[in-house]
Amino acid sequence: MLALSKKTDYALISLAYLAEQAGRVASAREIGEGFNVPVAVVANILKSLQKKKILQSTRGVNGGYRIATDLAAVSLYELVAIVDRTDENCECAYDLETASMQLGPVAALHLKLTRFLRDVKVSDLVLPGIRIDVPLERVKTVRRTPELALAD
């Protein structure tokens, strides 16, 4: 099943939290404990994002991370690449270079996936008022029950 990795999910949780802090720094511990996700994993993710200048870090007792860039300028593709592709031996299904060497239809599919991941911006996923809160498919229909009809 094609899905975002846990690390990408944790990165999105962290960025959503930091986006809400209006410039206040937050530590990996604060995020990890607040959202019940592993602090060590969050710490590594935040460090990776800081190296790519998406986050800015402050040292010290009250140190932590804050967002240092416009999240509308960061694609999901870039985020996945930063967070998931640290292992040089990892073969990524969406790699343009790899896709170009594959069977035509498979390459076409990979290219389409890559384009999609490049088109989705991190801001679309984490910023309230911008992200989709209720996907269309989640709008439920509650039909009138016979009991209710009789009660009228």
Add this chain to the structure above:
Amino acid sequence: MPINLSETAAREIKTIIGQQGLPEAETKLRVGVKGGGCSGFSYMLDLTEEPKSEMDEEMESHGVKILVDMKSYLYLNGVEIDFKDEVMGRGFVFKNPNATSSCGCGSSFSA
């Protein structure tokens, strides 16, 4: 303050009502919050033929009747609901002046 739908959101709700064959005059949009997300509440939207109960507030926006239970209304007062159709997919966006934090899973907020 009431809950407001944008014109686009109201149009989309009316389209769903039509597609599902629901009775236009009786169908209401129930807006609510529920627990379960990683930082507290998440939003829900239901189309319902059930009548307003004593625990509900009722309002109307762009021709769509809206129901909200009083508990949810504490968190949804002043919310504007918009509709997006873009590369990410199609769905409803809540602009909530009461929300103070949200989570990356996109399903929850706290107020």
